[in-house]
Amino acid sequence: xxxxxxxxxxKSGIGQRIENWILGLAKKVTDPSYRKxxxxxxxxxxxxxxxxxxxxxxxxxxxxxxYVYLAIGAFSRxxxxxxxxxxxxxxxxxxxxxxxxxxxxIGAEGQLYIGSMAAALMGYLIALPIVIHPLACLAIxxxxxxxxxxxxxxLKAYRGAHEVVTTMMLSYTAILLxxxxxxxxxxxxxxxxxxxxPPLLDTxxxxxxxxxxxxxxxxxxxxxxxxxxxLINRTVLGYEMRAVGLNPDAAEYGGINSKRNIAIAMGLxxxxxxxxxxxxxxxxxxxxxxxxxxxxxxxGITVAVLGNNSPxxxxxxxxxxxxxxxxxxxxxxxxxxxxxxxxxxxxxxVLFVAAPRIINWLVDNGNTIFKSMKEDPFEPSINLVSSIxxxxxxxxxxxxxxxxxxxxxxxxxNAATALVYVLVAILGVMIFIVYWSKRPDAxxxxxxxxxxxxxxxxxxxxxxxxxxxxxxxxxxxxxxLWLADRLIGRLLVTKKEDDIE
Amino acid sequence: MMQGLPLDxxxxxxxxxxxxxxxxxxxxxxxxxxxxxxxxxxGLEGMMLMGAFTAAAVTxxxxxxxxxxxxxxxxxxxxxxxxxxxxxxFKGNHIVSGTGIIxxxxxxxxxxxxxVWHRKGYGExxxxxxxxIVIEPIQNIxxxxxxxxxxxxxxxxxxxxxxxxxxxxxxxxFGLRLRAAGEDPSTLDSAGVSVEWTRAIGVIISGCxxxxxxxxxxxxxxxxxxxxxxxxxxxxxLAAMIFGNWSPFGILIAGLFFGFLDGLNYAIQIYFPALLPxxxxxxMLPYLLVVVALGVIRRSIPPKxxxxxxxxxxxx
Numbered sequence: 001x002x003x004x005x006x007x008x009x010x011k012s013g014i015g016q017r018i019e020n021w022i023l024g025l026a027k028k029v030t031d032p033s034y035r036k037x038x039x040x041x042x043x044x045x046x047x048x049x050x051x052x053x054x055x056x057x058x059x060x061x062x063x064x065x066x067y068v069y070l071a072i073g074a075f076s077r078x079x080x081x082x083x084x085x086x087x088x089x090x091x092x093x094x095x096x097x098x099x100x101x102x103x104x105x106i107g108a109e110g111q112l113y114i115g116s117m118a119a120a121l122m123g124y125l126i127a128l129p130i131v132i133h134p135l136a137c138l139a140i141x142x143x144x145x146x147x148x149x150x151x152x153x154x155l156k157a158y159r160g161a162h163e164v165v166t167t168m169m170l171s172y173t174a175i176l177l178x179x180x181x182x183x184x185x186x187x188x189x190x191x192x193x194x195x196x197x198p199p200l201l202d203t204x205x206x207x208x209x210x211x212x213x214x215x216x217x218x219x220x221x222x223x224x225x226x227x228x229x230x231l232i233n234r235t236v237l238g239y240e241m242r243a244v245g246l247n248p249d250a251a252e253y254g255g256i257n258s259k260r261n262i263a264i265a266m267g268l269x270x271x272x273x274x275x276x277x278x279x280x281x282x283x284x285x286x287x288x289x290x291x292x293x294x295x296x297x298x299x300g301i302t303v304a305v306l307g308n309n310s311p312x313x314x315x316x317x318x319x320x321x322x323x324x325x326x327x328x329x330x331x332x333x334x335x336x337x338x339x340x341x342x343x344x345x346x347x348x349x350v351l352f353v354a355a356p357r358i359i360n361w362l363v364d365n366g367n368t369i370f371k372s373m374k375e376d377p378f379e380p381s382i383n384l385v386s387s388i389x390x391x392x393x394x395x396x397x398x399x400x401x402x403x404x405x406x407x408x409x410x411x412x413x414n415a416a417t418a419l420v421y422v423l424v425a426i427l428g429v430m431i432f433i434v435y436w437s438k439r440p441d442a443x444x445x446x447x448x449x450x451x452x453x454x455x456x457x458x459x460x461x462x463x464x465x466x467x468x469x470x471x472x473x474x475x476x477x478x479x480x481l482w483l484a485d486r487l488i489g490r491l492l493v494t495k496k497e498d499d500i501e
Numbered sequence: 502m503m504q505g506l507p508l509d510x511x512x513x514x515x516x517x518x519x520x521x522x523x524x525x526x527x528x529x530x531x532x533x534x535x536x537x538x539x540x541x542x543x544g545l546e547g548m549m550l551m552g553a554f555t556a557a558a559v560t561x562x563x564x565x566x567x568x569x570x571x572x573x574x575x576x577x578x579x580x581x582x583x584x585x586x587x588x589x590x591f592k593g594n595h596i597v598s599g600t601g602i603i604x605x606x607x608x609x610x611x612x613x614x615x616x617v618w619h620r621k622g623y624g625e626x627x628x629x630x631x632x633x634i635v636i637e638p639i640q641n642i643x644x645x646x647x648x649x650x651x652x653x654x655x656x657x658x659x660x661x662x663x664x665x666x667x668x669x670x671x672x673x674x675f676g677l678r679l680r681a682a683g684e685d686p687s688t689l690d691s692a693g694v695s696v697e698w699t700r701a702i703g704v705i706i707s708g709c710x711x712x713x714x715x716x717x718x719x720x721x722x723x724x725x726x727x728x729x730x731x732x733x734x735x736x737x738x739l740a741a742m743i744f745g746n747w748s749p750f751g752i753l754i755a756g757l758f759f760g761f762l763d764g765l766n767y768a769i770q771i772y773f774p775a776l777l778p779x780x781x782x783x784x785m786l787p788y789l790l791v792v793v794a795l796g797v798i799r800r801s802i803p804p805k806x807x808x809x810x811x812x813x814x815x816x817x
Contacts, residue, residue: 055609059616104596106543152792161795162803164543164596165743169788172733176781176788185778301600340611347547347605351583354601355593415563 037308043359044306045320048348055344056337057395060402066335073330074323079211082218085322086283087112089221090276091300092307092314093228094269098149098163099309100232101265102245103156105149107167108273109297110174115145115274116281117178120288121188123200123281133203138220138278145274146267148174153266157259163266171297179290188288195290206283215283222315224272229311231268241265273297295343302346305353321346365436382488383435386446386481390431393449396474397425400456403467413463420456427452446482450475510772512647514764519648520722522760523659524549524714524731528738529745529752530666531710535581537670537747538703539683539806540588543599544580545711546735547606552577552712553719554610557624557726558617566631570655570716577712578705580606585704589697592810603735611728624726631655631721655717659753662710666749679703683804686811696811711735740791747803759787 028034053063074081091108098105105111119141128136152166180186183195190198206215232238240261243251248258276296281288303321307313328342352358373380400421431445457471528545535542555576560569584602587593618624633651640650670676681689682699690696718734719726737759744758745751766783769776 055612059612106596106600155792155796159796161792164541165739166792166795168543168736169740169791172736173785173788173792176785180778180781183778183781298600298604301597302604305597305600338612338615340608340615343604343608344612345608347601347603347608350601350604351587351598354597355587355591357591357593358587361591412563 040356040359041306041308041313041317041353043362044349044352044356047352047359048345051348052341052345054395054398056341057398058401059337061335061337066331066337066341069334070324070327070331072327074327077211077326077330079214080326080329081319081322083211083214083284083322084325085318086215086218086221087276087280087296088299088303088318088321089315090224090272090279091296092303092318093224093311094149094272094276095300095304096307096309096311096314097228097232097241097272098265098269099304100238100245101241101261102248103153103262103265103269104164105167105266105269105273106164106301107149107152107169107171107174107297108269108276108300109293109295110167110171111145111148111270111273112277112293112297113171113174113178114148114277115141115271116277116292117181117288118144118274119278120197120200120281123204124198124287127201128203130203133201134206134282137200137204137282138275141278141281142271142275145277146271149270149273150263150267153263153270156266157262175291178288182288182290190287197288199287200282204282205286206279213284215279217279217283220275220279224275225311225315228272232311237261237264273300276300299346302350305350362436365438369436369438379488382485383438386485387432387435389478389481390428390433390435392428393431393474393478394425394428396470397421397428400467400470401425411463413459417456417459417463420452420459424449424452424456446478446485450479450482453478508643509647510768512643512645514761514768515648517764517767518757518761519656520653520760521763522757523653523656523722524717524734525738525741525759526659526753526756527655527662527714527717528711528735529741529756530662530749531577531707531714532739532742533666533670533707533745533747533749533752534679534703534710535707536742536807537683537804538679538700539686539804539809539811540585540700540704541595541599541808542581542584542704542707543596543739544584544602544606544735545707545738546731546733547602547604548577548580548708548711549715549718549731549735549738550606550610550729551580552715553730554613554715554726555712556716557627557719558613560627560629560720561617561625564629566627566629566720569720570631570713573712573716574709575712577715578709581705581708581711582701584708585701588810589700589704592812595808607729610726614726614728622728626725627720628724630724631717653717653721655713655721658713663749663753670749675699675702680804682811683806686806690811690813696813700811711738714738737787740787743791743803744794762786 049067053067056063056066091112094108094111095105119137122137122140123133126136127133148170149167152161152163152170155161155166156163179195181188182197183189186195188197190196206217208214209216209218230238232242240251240256241264243254243256244258244261244265248262251261252258277293280293280296285292299321303314303317306320307315307317324342324345328339331337331341332339369380369383373384398421401418427445427449431449434445453471453475457468457475460468460471528549531548532542532545552573556566556569556573558569559572560566563569580602584598587598587601588595614624615621631653633653634657635651636649640646642650668676670680678689678694678699679702681692681694682696682703686696689699714734715731718730723730738756741752741755741759744755745753762783766780769780769783
């Protein structure tokens with residue numbers, strides 16, 4: 001479809017426009033770079049879940065069972081999923097919008113607090129009619145949050161102060177400031193034992209939408225997705241912001257005022273965070289309580305990062321994290337895994353998304369191994385088996401540590417055994433890395449693993465542990481693999497020499 | 502109140518200042534190693550939490566606080582190694598990775614708190630904390646006696662670490678390489694030194710120091726691990742690092758100053774209840790000072806090559 005056709009189509013009726021929109025979406029989805037991004041995000045989630053299952057192993061929980069209940073919890077309570085996603089969409093959009101302009105708004109948390117404080121004040125101090133009141137609260141919340149974001153924006157634009165540092169510092173300032181305002185010494189305390197404001201007037205509350213907790217804020221959040229998408233992709237301001245984000249100097253040369261755009265972007269970003277806070281106060285809490293936010297601003301960073309800073313990506317990522325939270329509750333109730341597992345998963349997702357090259361490295365090396373498998377299956381299959389064994393060693397090493405927990409007393413021998421298992425687990429990772437990337441000097445790691453397993457076995461016997469036999473069997477197995485690796489290496493070298501001759 | 506109070510009070514504030522400054526200075530020095538090498542490390546908070554938890558857990562099991570310290574340093578360094586792998590080896594975004602480290606550190610330590618002590622919020626009290634050193638000769642001198650007479654070895658180590666860091670950074674080949682990795686990595690590369698390894702070692706040292714700072718919170722100054730017990734100290738350490746202009750003695754002074762504000766807060770809570778309503782504002786001061794310092798005075802200049810992954814030029 002070329003440009004003239006598109007503009008013709010845009011002029012004709014609304015059906016045509018929807019068709020165009022779907023076509024554009026389809027084009028976007030099939031676009032290789034978009035697909036690559038999707039694969040990266042998806043692979044990051046999978047890797048994070050895998051590593052989290054290792055952590056659950058250490059902590060002594062059953063990861064399989066935990067994930068099953070996580071999924072059941074998420075899919076059976078869609079209203080809860082959307083409820084958790086509602087503020088995350090807005091904080092995620094906030095971080096993503098700033099990022100489009102090349103800014104890292106790490107202080108969404110502070111803007112959220114300031115915004116929610118302002119909304120709460122508007123909500124209980126001023127009486128307004130039914131529809132106007134919530135709108136006014138939301139507006140004032142967005143403006144207050146926006147101002148809190150605008151300050152670091154100005155400082156960045158005109159004084160060169162790095163926004164990561166200033167927003168972070170202002171974020172803590174905001175939490176302390178709002179904490180003081182509602183404390184027993186502050187002006188907006190309700191007189192109870194808890195530092196909080198009096199409840200909002202009924203007219204200011206957001207009406208419930210579906211289920212127990214889901215409120216109309218969700219609709220607002222989704223409207224915000226459309227609005228930010230429109231702003232970034234369809235307006236002059238959005239275009240300028242993106243230009244500044246790509247290269248501020250080039251944008252300046254092209255006649256764009258980067259400083260003004262930076263300040264506006266930070267202001268808008270703060271406004272979205274403020275909106276998120278107001279929505280939560282008006283829909284869920286009903287009053288401002290000191291330190292109420294469970295890290296929604298921080299989670300916004302996670303959401304934006306996973307959603308690759310695109311509005312629709314943010315929506316998807318927020319729903320995903322909402323699912324994690326909702327499912328995490330079920331996981332906690334049924335399997336007993338603490339709810340903090342969810343933040344562990346989140347942290348790991350962010351770490352993997354931060355470095356897409358990890359996934360590239362995995363995929364590329366995997367490809368080369370499987371390609372060379374067709375030509376000569378001998379050497380690559382040793383690599384494949386060894387790297388899988390490396391992962392198995394990691395799992396077993398971690399599993400063994402948990403078996404030590406159940407021993408009646410914690411003695412020095414057991415501590416030493418645990419240390420050996422930790423070393424074995426680290427070695428397992430090393431073996432995987434070394435064999436997966438086909439390093440030539442890989443064999444020695446195998447031998448070392450065999451030696452460590454033997455030591456572990458001896459220590460288990462001394463310390464009256466239960467898994468001495470497993471350790472010895474693994475020692476023998478790794479030793480045999482080391483021998484095979486050596487022999488095959490030797491054979492290959494002689495074969496190559498024969499070929500040369 | 503008694504006549505002798507002012508002197509006592511000053512001495513007491515002095516002692517609290519040292520105690521509160523120790524984790525800040527240690528983590529701040531850690532941040533310096535990382536950022537001097539060109540890797541932004543906002544994950545200090547996560548690494549401190551990791552150190553605090555590991556120190557408490559290992560001391561709880563082995564009843565030996567020195568092993569706890571060792572494990573805390575290793576755990577902080579381990580988490581930093583993850584940051585190094587993501588940022589240096591795989592050229593990821595430093596700030597995104599740092600956020601991941603914070604989230605992971607906070608989540609993991611709270612999770613393990615429940616696993617180890619089977620309760621929420623706070624772990625069991627640890628009886629074998631790091632013993633304080635009593636220096637007899639100066640114990641009864643006013644002011645100094647209170648601050649230095651009974652002193653934790655980690656507080657002493659803070660001063661040692663500052664001097665040592667200054668020496669390492671400015672007087673040894675490693676320090677030169679580290680600074681080069683942060684200022685001008687391509688020069689370092691052409692001198693035949695691996696930029697990646699230099700940076701990675703800087704990041705790992707930063708994690709070790711942050712872990713030690715965290716350990717001081719749980720088994721030096723306090724005696725239990727609590728959920729999110731660092732309470733933003735990792736960020737104040739970051740502020741101290743910026744305030745101290747990425748130099749060891751600057752960080753020491755900034756850390757002591759922020760520690761002093763903390764000490765003042767405690768002093769107000771105990772001696773001047775009338776001022777208590779404004780305690781939050783004193784707690785705000787370090788954060789606001791950094792914003793003012795960066796925004797208005799603008800004297801902090803980070804290393805030039807910071808946050809820029811170094812890509813080796815391809816061989817033709």
